[in-house]
Each structure stands twice: as structure tokens, then as C-alpha cells.
Amino acid sequence: MNAEFDSGVVIQERNRYRVPVTFRETERTRHRRLREQGSLNRADLDAILTAGFVCHLGVVIDGCPMVVPTVYGVAPGGDVVFFHGSVASRSLVQSPTATVCLTVTHVDGLVLARSVFEHGVNYRSAMIYGTPRLITDPEEKLAGLRQLTEHIAAGQWDYARQPNRRELAATALLALDVAEASVKIRTGPPDDGDGPDAGLPVWAGVRPLRTVWGELEPDPSLAPGIDVPDHLR
């Protein structure tokens, strides 16, 4: 099994370096290995951010890394990623003062190659580096929370009860610029079909992995007569 979702020619992505480069490469985001999996295409980054709602936020606390799963939101084509948390949260209170790494990953399948070494994962992943900004302006905060909520569950902001003053005060909202990012994508079959292992009598291919929504489960304490609203159907 290869490194960091390693290995393999990215079949559908071979020409990615010919598309316009729309975000900059830095010392941190430069793809050192497996360059064929790297993308500098802003559309790839946007698609990865749009497809998910949970990220892994990396912060440094007392010199040690801490990786916290948390929800995020982006406006379509937007320049910032919003995330939030309790004002009492360690990872959030410290994050506006230093660089964070916000990583979004979609796992699309297991790459079953003819050799163990060429095994790998089909995936789409974006890492965004930056120093988040704590949003304190009340109107900006409300607009940001709306965007975050609409990203995760479109229609719910106007449908559910909106935050009151106490709830707003208890919530820290942060915005991270989508400026310094590293995008990696692997798709397609294993990469040993044209190598010396091609002749081995070993089955090879991909076991796809999909994330699917299930049927809505009503709250057992839901009062009778309240229908599922259209935007959730």
C-alpha cells in the first residue's frame, strides 16, 4: 500500500496543468511528490469544497498538532471558507492568532492493484492554509452564519428559528481566505496495468466508495401535522 493515497497515473487528470492556474503555489503547497495528482485548477478546489460540509481543522496548541473535525461552509466560488464553534473552544480561540490547515477529503474508492505496493485510494482532497479572521461585526457574522448554514442544509436558515442574541454571542465565526491551497486528486484504475506486473494472474480494479443520504428520520418528539418542508425533500 503506497504513501499518502499514493501512486497511479491520474487518468482523467492528465491535462490538468494545461488549464488556467488560478491559485498560487507556495513553499507549503508545492507538490513535491506524485505531481500528477496535484492540481492548481481553482475549479477543482471549488468542486471539492462544494461537495462536502465536514473538514479537518489543524491547529497548533502548545506546540502540538490538534486535528478537529468540524463543519464548514463556502459560498459558490467564494473567496473564504467559514467555520465556527463555541467561544469556549480551545482550537478556535487560538486559531485566529496563527496559521491553520483546513483539509477537506472525499474518499472515492479503493485501488486494488496487482502488487500490494501499488494499492491506493481514489480521492479528492484540498488543504487550505492561512490565518483565519474572527468575524466580530454583527451583520457580517449573521451573513456568514447564514452562508455556513445554507452550505450544509440549504433552505434551513429561513425555515428554522434563526439565532438570538445569546446564541450569536456564544458562537465564534471564523473566515479563512481561499488563497493558499493544495489540491490533490486521484481517479481511475490501478497503475500497474502497463508495468512489469501487468502479466500477473491477479485481479485488479477499483472498489468504489460512495457517500449517500438516507431517508429522513423524524424527531420522535415531532408534533403531529408538521410536514417535511420542500427544501428537505
Added chain:
Amino acid sequence: MNAEFDSGVVIQERNRYRVPVTFRETERTRHRRLREQGSLNRADLDAILTAGFVCHLGVVIDGCPMVVPTVYGVAPGGDVVFFHGSVASRSLVQSPTATVCLTVTHVDGLVLARSVFEHGVNYRSAMIYGTPRLITDPEEKLAGLRQLTEHIAAGQWDYARQPNRRELAATALLALDVAEASVKIRTGPPDDGDGPDAGLPVWAGVRPLRTVWGELEPDPSLAPGIDVPDHLR
């Protein structure tokens, strides 16, 4: 939308503090907020590790956090998590010299509450802290890689071609003790059904999210006559 997958009574988990405590709490892993979502039950930790094969590895590079998705493996009930990578990888070369945070997260659904503030996520998450050990002994390395591979795709180690000397030399294998961990779990419906929002005419419940395997996709260059082996069916 609440903080860090926030809020809500963990319906099925109320009695978790009564089960035997089998891993220690430290300053880093102590659950400061939402204690009802915290678990010190080793069986919960094992179940989370067993259910996945992709983690987010947090390391500190030049003082900045870096969160890299990577595959991992555990033996059932084992005391270490294995992960690996290219010997050329920055995140791996530095990680045996310092603390890492290895986080595994399963997202189980969106919690649609009557208020935006009580919205949240059903999830299971484990964060493991420690300084990984680089495995250099050849036999131990081979056994560890076998365990890693079998965790991700059981049966493939004995079926596919095993690593040769060159491939083994190019792979760094690391073992992280499962000793200092933080486990958080949220399940069940939203938490506003018994609060002041209970009377709002707003639909509430859970939209479940499931990760499912798809049908195997054979490598287009697969030679004719090679059947799918039983362990992959």
C-alpha cells in the same frame, strides 16, 4: 449551527461513563465542552478505528499545522495504529520526532433542529496523540505492512504480489501507540424537542449519511480469464 459537531444529548450514550474506563484522560484529551459526547470506553475507540481506513494526520512543519489524509491500519483490539508513506514525505519524515494527532471521523448524518443554533452532525470521531515510532526492523516492518494492508483490503496481502526489497526501502512505516485518545460520539435526534423551541411548527429530525461500497470496477487492462477472488466478492 453549533460548534465542533456540537450540541445535543447523546441519546444512546448516556450511560457511557458507567462502562470501564480503559484509556486515560490527559490535559490534551480531557473533554472540556459537550462532555456528554465524550467517551473513555476503549470499545468505542476500537469500533471507530475498525470502521474506517482513512485518517487525517496532523503534524507541525516549521511551526505550522499540516493535515494530511492518509490510510491507516489497526489490528483488532491492537495497541498501535500503523500508517505509512514515502520516505520522501515531509509529513512522515518529521513525524517520528514530535507529537502527531491522528484523527478518524465518521459522519453519520445531519441533525436538523427547530433552531439553526441546535443544528449539528451525528458523528463518531477519535483523536489519537503520540509520537510515532519509525519501524526499521525488516520483519516487524513486513508484519506491520501486512496488518495495514489487511485492515484496508482483507485478503489482498496473500493474493497480490508482496513488496520487494526496493519497494520496502521506499516505504516508511510508522506505529502510533493507542494510549492517549479522545473519543467523541453524537447520535440521535435533535436536542430541542424538550426545550422552549419544542412548540415551533418546524420539522425536525435527522438526515442520515451512509458510506457504501459500490460494485467492483475491473481494470480496463485486466487480462481475460482472471476472476474476482472470493475475498473481494
